[in-house]
Amino acid sequence: MIIVRFAGKFHPFLVYYKYMPTIVHKYGGTSVGTPEKIKNVAAKVKAVRDKGNNVVVIVSAMGHTTDELIDLMHKITTDPDPREYDMLVSTGEQVSAALLAMALQSINCPAVSLTGGQAGVETEDIYRKARIKNIKLDRVKKELKAGKVVVITGFQGIDSKGDIITIGRGGSDTSAVAIAAALKADVCDIYTDVDGVYTTDPRIVPEAKKIKSISYEEMLELASLGAQVLHPRSVECAMVYGIKIHLRSSTKDIEGTYIEEGKKMELKKAVRGVALDLEVAKVGILQVPDHPGTAAKLFKALADAKINVDMIIQSVHSVSAAADMAFTVNKTDAKKALEITQEIAKELKAEGAVSDTNVAKISIVGTGMISQPGVAARMFSSLSAAGINIEMISTSEIKISCVVKAAEGKKAVAVLHKEFELDK
């Protein structure tokens, strides 16, 4: 959970902000990947400012800068101290922020770059994956009042000791939304290399359609499910503070997708999108004697090893007092998860443990399915009609996920996209 506190007392700038809309832009690493692209971003930002807006821009590191820094680091250590890791990689955003401020100034747009710390982004005292605790906007407001575009390094803040802290993957999106929330900005424009959220991956299903508006809840399910457009943390933050996100292309000047409070009329369509996640692995523990607390034991051991478990299925055998259990984890955790499960299997006197990394998770998402029964049945029968075998099923109020063989993932997406008429 991300918490953004607001100063309770009356602030003279409040009046100012009332009359001049504040817009937060976020540009990802690809969008600021070269000096030429940085100049393009500067031109876009200036145009928005010239229309009479306060503009705050959050930037990621240029293109592959972070990866280059990590390569350099790996020549020294493969097990870096998290504090020093943050000290190192945070320089990437500082470079792009300074360059964007210069690019703005060179086209006569007053600008200033601020590190996360200078911008008042205060985080927990945890390196590499802290959450934002508080945003003190004094400096940002002062610079806006002076008529400047404020460029802020995404992905970072400072802790109570004054150390530089990065806020983990997807951090820049979250920085942008949190700063937008603190500034009570009108909209948070997240510029990226796709031009919006599609009903599914257009590379898999050419008929995929761009969604004009999607609710936080739906986007949250899609973002968590491998539609790698927006990090779920940023969507969650936007939902909590009611910040409208406009996800759009950094190169094409067209409307993208608004992520915002769900509207009633959108409930008509049961399913809004289909997501495919290939970064998934299945782990099973076989014939576990049926004692209370066995599941707790296993999942506590996995949690202790910081392994995120996604879907969990338990099936009771009809003929014995033993159960099979299966769960999914991220592919990178598969080996470790299998080892832990094997140990627990021994302890529990289960038959053994197995894993399968050759699977895919396919999900359909839509707030509409709450009010429309039968969505799950349609999903299962259409997959079955296409000859696709379902290995695991998991459901939430607005999402249904199935695990299938990896090789059938793309076909499954196409089948479901058609079944739920997302191309129409």
Added chain:
Amino acid sequence: MIIVRFAGKFHPFLVYYKYMPTIVHKYGGTSVGTPEKIKNVAAKVKAVRDKGNNVVVIVSAMGHTTDELIDLMHKITTDPDPREYDMLVSTGEQVSAALLAMALQSINCPAVSLTGGQAGVETEDIYRKARIKNIKLDRVKKELKAGKVVVITGFQGIDSKGDIITIGRGGSDTSAVAIAAALKADVCDIYTDVDGVYTTDPRIVPEAKKIKSISYEEMLELASLGAQVLHPRSVECAMVYGIKIHLRSSTKDIEGTYIEEGKKMELKKAVRGVALDLEVAKVGILQVPDHPGTAAKLFKALADAKINVDMIIQSVHSVSAAADMAFTVNKTDAKKALEITQEIAKELKAEGAVSDTNVAKISIVGTGMISQPGVAARMFSSLSAAGINIEMISTSEIKISCVVKAAEGKKAVAVLHKEFELDK
């Protein structure tokens, strides 16, 4: 002038420092140019710490990092805002500091990297060339007390607004000496790609000898005179606070040159070193009518244009009430200086102005010359005997400089090195 303030009140750490010597190391960009070199530096630092010393390391940016950042910047602007310039280039030292801390940790030497700001280096509110005002050592002392090697980014600090400030060329040496002064360190080891101060450039005179110990004053004259080993600012700071500098090789484990309080016995040798400066240009203003205030007018105009004037000579013509004046400036300022001088010449109704960039300044330095008359005469006559024409002369208590034709600079160095028996 660099000012380092000390907290007046009694501090519990003082007792601690009494019993554990504190040594400050400084490594330049070449010394930390590759991951391999960073590992070598880590090994050296650990060895010193393992002998029971507190070690603070000041690092420059890796090799050509700063130049690469500036190249990147030039693709966006050739006239960067000084504030954004500092924001950009300061990342170079942050990267090398973090990597060195990681390298130390990976050989089981506890370490922490700090930015200039985190280390409490407070500067004037001037971007790109601030002076250090104050060093608040709370964090550094805390980390030393915890048994860590403290790695600090050279060349930078923060101003009263919390902005990142670089302290100009030669900044890392000055950072090191100022931090050594604030810590009351026993010695400031400056590791570089030469192994000490020589009587002159060994590439010009193969007989040049390494100097074991040299006084601040002598080093100051040599540093200012193009013996590009140590920046004069750092020597000045060391002199003011009585910090002993050990200038030494980052690759060879041998004694270098100590820069310290001058000793009486050193006065025996009149001349300690010969320096050659090819980055010099001569500007002349001809036949200036002899009115009071003409020199003031010219040099004020040059100062207003931030041009540093070095030697100044005025010769009165015997037959007319007019004078010629000549002065030297850095070669990069020659064009601008000539333009200003031409304007002033017009105003003063002088005959005109000329410049010559094809000159060299050759200097001999030694505190001994105070007590030994005739040093200047020996210099002039030995140059004359070698057929070298002297165009300008300037003297101080411990230095004599002559301007000669650029082509004769190296020959002049060799002549003077032999004349003053520096090879013995």
